[in-house]
Amino acid sequence: VGDLERALASVVGAAQVLVDDDVRSGYEVDWTGRFRGRTPAVVRPGSADEVAGVLAVCRSLGAAVVPQGGNTGLVGGGVPLAGEVVLSLRRLATVGPVDRLAAQVTAGAGATLEAVSSAAAPCGLDVGVDLAARGSATIGGMVATNAGGLRHLRHGAMRSAVAGIEAVLADGSVVSHLGGLAKDNTGYDLAGLLCGSEGTLGVVTAVRLRLVPRLGDDLTTALVGFSSVDDALVAMRAAGVLEAAEVMFPSGLALLGTPPVSAPVVVLFEWAGSSPGVPDLPGVLDAAVATSSSQRAALWWWREAHTEAVNRLGPPPHKLDVTLPLGGLSGFVASVPSLVPPGATVVVWGHLADGNLHVNVVGPPPDDDSVDDAVLRAVAAAGGSISAEHGIGTAKKRWLALGRSEAEIAAFRAVKRALDPDGLLNPNVLLP
Amino acid sequence: VGDLERALASVVGAAQVLVDDDVRSGYEVDWTGRFRGRTPAVVRPGSADEVAGVLAVCRSLGAAVVPQGGNTGLVGGGVPLAGEVVLSLRRLATVGPVDRLAAQVTAGAGATLEAVSSAAAPCGLDVGVDLAARGSATIGGMVATNAGGLRHLRHGAMRSAVAGIEAVLADGSVVSHLGGLAKDNTGYDLAGLLCGSEGTLGVVTAVRLRLVPRLGDDLTTALVGFSSVDDALVAMRAAGVLEAAEVMFPSGLALLGTPPVSAPVVVLFEWAGSSPGVPDLPGVLDAAVATSSSQRAALWWWREAHTEAVNRLGPPPHKLDVTLPLGGLSGFVASVPSLVPPGATVVVWGHLADGNLHVNVVGPPPDDDSVDDAVLRAVAAAGGSISAEHGIGTAKKRWLALGRSEAEIAAFRAVKRALDPDGLLNPNVLLP
Numbered sequence: 001v002g003d004l005e006r007a008l009a010s011v012v013g014a015a016q017v018l019v020d021d022d023v024r025s026g027y028e029v030d031w032t033g034r035f036r037g038r039t040p041a042v043v044r045p046g047s048a049d050e051v052a053g054v055l056a057v058c059r060s061l062g063a064a065v066v067p068q069g070g071n072t073g074l075v076g077g078g079v080p081l082a083g084e085v086v087l088s089l090r091r092l093a094t095v096g097p098v099d100r101l102a103a104q105v106t107a108g109a110g111a112t113l114e115a116v117s118s119a120a121a122p123c124g125l126d127v128g129v130d131l132a133a134r135g136s137a138t139i140g141g142m143v144a145t146n147a148g149g150l151r152h153l154r155h156g157a158m159r160s161a162v163a164g165i166e167a168v169l170a171d172g173s174v175v176s177h178l179g180g181l182a183k184d185n186t187g188y189d190l191a192g193l194l195c196g197s198e199g200t201l202g203v204v205t206a207v208r209l210r211l212v213p214r215l216g217d218d219l220t221t222a223l224v225g226f227s228s229v230d231d232a233l234v235a236m237r238a239a240g241v242l243e244a245a246e247v248m249f250p251s252g253l254a255l256l257g258t259p260p261v262s263a264p265v266v267v268l269f270e271w272a273g274s275s276p277g278v279p280d281l282p283g284v285l286d287a288a289v290a291t292s293s294s295q296r297a298a299l300w301w302w303r304e305a306h307t308e309a310v311n312r313l314g315p316p317p318h319k320l321d322v323t324l325p326l327g328g329l330s331g332f333v334a335s336v337p338s339l340v341p342p343g344a345t346v347v348v349w350g351h352l353a354d355g356n357l358h359v360n361v362v363g364p365p366p367d368d369d370s371v372d373d374a375v376l377r378a379v380a381a382a383g384g385s386i387s388a389e390h391g392i393g394t395a396k397k398r399w400l401a402l403g404r405s406e407a408e409i410a411a412f413r414a415v416k417r418a419l420d421p422d423g424l425l426n427p428n429v430l431l432p
Numbered sequence: 433v434g435d436l437e438r439a440l441a442s443v444v445g446a447a448q449v450l451v452d453d454d455v456r457s458g459y460e461v462d463w464t465g466r467f468r469g470r471t472p473a474v475v476r477p478g479s480a481d482e483v484a485g486v487l488a489v490c491r492s493l494g495a496a497v498v499p500q501g502g503n504t505g506l507v508g509g510g511v512p513l514a515g516e517v518v519l520s521l522r523r524l525a526t527v528g529p530v531d532r533l534a535a536q537v538t539a540g541a542g543a544t545l546e547a548v549s550s551a552a553a554p555c556g557l558d559v560g561v562d563l564a565a566r567g568s569a570t571i572g573g574m575v576a577t578n579a580g581g582l583r584h585l586r587h588g589a590m591r592s593a594v595a596g597i598e599a600v601l602a603d604g605s606v607v608s609h610l611g612g613l614a615k616d617n618t619g620y621d622l623a624g625l626l627c628g629s630e631g632t633l634g635v636v637t638a639v640r641l642r643l644v645p646r647l648g649d650d651l652t653t654a655l656v657g658f659s660s661v662d663d664a665l666v667a668m669r670a671a672g673v674l675e676a677a678e679v680m681f682p683s684g685l686a687l688l689g690t691p692p693v694s695a696p697v698v699v700l701f702e703w704a705g706s707s708p709g710v711p712d713l714p715g716v717l718d719a720a721v722a723t724s725s726s727q728r729a730a731l732w733w734w735r736e737a738h739t740e741a742v743n744r745l746g747p748p749p750h751k752l753d754v755t756l757p758l759g760g761l762s763g764f765v766a767s768v769p770s771l772v773p774p775g776a777t778v779v780v781w782g783h784l785a786d787g788n789l790h791v792n793v794v795g796p797p798p799d800d801d802s803v804d805d806a807v808l809r810a811v812a813a814a815g816g817s818i819s820a821e822h823g824i825g826t827a828k829k830r831w832l833a834l835g836r837s838e839a840e841i842a843a844f845r846a847v848k849r850a851l852d853p854d855g856l857l858n859p860n861v862l863l864p
Binding site: 101102145146148152153156157159160169173174175176177179181182183184185186187188189190192193195196197201233323325326327351353354355356383384385386387388389390391392400403404405407408409410411412414415417418419430431 | 533534577578580584585588589591592601605606607608609611613614615616617618619620621622624625627628629633665755757758759783785786787788815816817818819820821822823824832835836837839840841842843844846847849850851862863
């Protein structure tokens with residue numbers, strides 16, 4: 001460790017190599033508390049070249065590396081589970097000038113989503129991906145995990161927002177393609193490949209982002225109650241161009257208090273401008289409509305407070321982020337209680353238009369992965385995906401074969417070996 | 433050749449192995465006539481398993497393969513320049529049922545864009561990518577080249593339309609991920625990697641496509657004249673949500689007759705519904721506005737007839753498909769005549785919003801690539817891309833390093849080696 005520390009300090013300066021127990025500990029555990037490990041050192045490079053230098057040191061000393069951004073991941077993909085060096089990208093936080101003509105901006109990997117969104121605001125622009133962890137989640141981490149979030153139905157996932165990437169590969173080479181041209185068919189889509197690769201193929205150091213028109217205050221938000229998920233889907237199709245469609249259920253809402261709308265299925269819809277008339281949508285049981293900024297925030301609170309409420313229940317929740325085919329969503333929701341042990345608390349919410357549910361299961365012991373196994377097998381059997389937007393990380397790698405064939409996993413391994421032959425980069429995630 | 437022919441026939445049947453000179457010749461030359469070669473056999477498999485069988489035969493006999501769809505490519509990426517076996521995918525032309533709930537369809541690689549568009553029409557849906565060769569271009573080829581086209585400003589390139597791919601890799605394994613889930617972060621983006629890989633990493637056999645709402649007849653199309661490209665860009669930004677913005681110049685329009693609008697720069701704008709008032713757009717010199725279907729087709733003719741008109745000029749044109757940063761578009765257009773030899777005819781048109789120009793140069797001899805060299809260097813110097821939407825193919829591989837660094841090309845090579853270690857798949861394109 002002494003050698004490693006000295007060698008890392010020679011690249012980034014001693015102040016940017018963190019070895020004190022107290023300081024390291026914040027980097028060693030994930031946000032849910034479910035995934036934790038130990039690292040010999042947290043290293044905080046200040047440039048892509050310093051990242052390359054850190055990788056060279058680690059390669060020469062045989063030390064594996066886990067890249068870390070805002071540490072808001074939920075699948076244990078960014079913490080040192082097997083003694084990896086933590087490569088924190090947070091210092092690469094520069095946000096460049098907004099290019100108004102192209103509606104683009106270049107951001108360092110360590111810039112938070114909120115920082116980039118704020119930089120785009122004066123130009124009437126915004127990042128098309130939004131999520132509750134916006135104040136901590138970094139652009140690099142969001143690219144590495146192909147983050148989805150609240151606006152996916154409108155603007156797609158992070159991969160859609162990426163117009164170019166700068167990254168350091170395992171061999172220390174820096175690949176940079178940040179020109180942001182709208183059309184550019186010159187070789188393989190390295191940026192798209194790195195996006196969603198969970199730090200296993202390269203370390204993203206900067207991103208050229210496509211921006212979208214910013215939603216102003218002229219929005220309509222509604223909590224709308226339905227008898228069933230299928231009814232909610234029918235209404236969603238009739239609702240025109242939506243900015244959000246978040247689905248919740250009584251079991252989750254009850255953790256927060258008495259919601260303004262009570263129904264077996266509650267959906268938060270949001271429209272730019274005025275809504276098409278919420279009471280006229282098919283199947284509506286009850287609704288609360290907000291147009292002022294404070295009223296809208298109050299409705300959103302019912303959705304965004306779910307995560308904290310589940311965390312307050314006690315032991316770290318099992319968080320299963322899955323996609324179902326829309327036609328199978330209703331049946332899956334009905335089946336979830338039968339998949340968990342008696343006494344467990346199940347809280348489900350998600351992104352209706354994407355068929356993306358967050359299945360949270362809390363207690364009872366034993367805290368093994370039998371719940372995860374049952375839920376993920378049910379998802380796969382229904383033609384769904386075992387990871388919608390959180391990624392595979394450590395949490396789901398043993399189930400990867402539920403969603404990917406042997407041939408696909410073999411192709412993943414071939415790509416991994418090609419770009420990281422020594423297994424330097426985040427070697428304990430994604431691939432089983 | 434006899435061995436090869438017999439072995440291929442054992443996989444696909446003798447009727448699907450074409451060896452007659454007359455029959456082969458149509459597969460040996462590209463659409464422009466600029467790229468031609470010889471093939472020992474054209475083989476037409478009828479399923480993904482037959483594709484795998486063909487690759488096994490070719491691998492065992494050391495015969496390289498060039499996949500071919502509708503043979504509408506413009507960079508020599510789909511013809512047998514060095515004696516490759518032509519693997520024609522046109523028989524994989526099945527278009528599955530349209531999934532209305534998900535707005536998706538699965539199409540065989542050999543289905544034409546027109547066939548898929550027609551299948552989607554009764555559901556009020558369409559493919560988001562459109563291009564003039566729609567009656568011949570196949571979905572597989574469009575994916576392999578990440579085709580862009582006329583609606584790119586609205587819906588992006590083919591990579592945006594791909595929700596999943598079935599492909600045969602060089603080792604004969606079939607990777608299939610056609611579930612079309614909206615969110616699915618389970619490993620590397622193989623589909624996106626194959627998209628734009630020009631047949632060098634795998635043979636696309638089927639594609640799950642995201643569809644978009646179909647444009648009805650309620651459209652407004654206008655030819656609008658401006659003094660300059662910069663004026664046209666300002667008007668474009670003021671024009672609201674556009675379905676198309678195609679730019680033309682007097683030198684091209686004059687090949688077609690006397691256009692309804694005469695100006696230094698002519699742009700075809702198209703809007704869903706009514707236009708925001710063409711005469712009120714800033715900088716308009718002259719305009720012709722059409723709302724009826726026949727009138728609109730008449731305006732589109734001025735744009736779409738460019739390609740044929742250039743081909744009629746005589747020797748095969750040099751077709752350079754490039755992207756410029758929007759801020760550099762005007763200056764580049766002004767500079768093009770100085771880049772070609774005296775006496776050459778230059779015709780330029782393109783997709784204004786993408787900064788994508790098609791630079792066509794005809795004569796005079798010598799028919800070498802000095803014109804290509806001059807134009808592509810000027811593009812690169814201006815921060816542009818040497819290939820916007822046509823790809824690299826054979827035509828541009830010697831210039832790839834103008835747009836990609838040594839480190840990027842090394843990463844491309846590593847990926848190529850990983851997925852096709854024997855160089856079986858289209859070994860003479862893309863990588864220099």
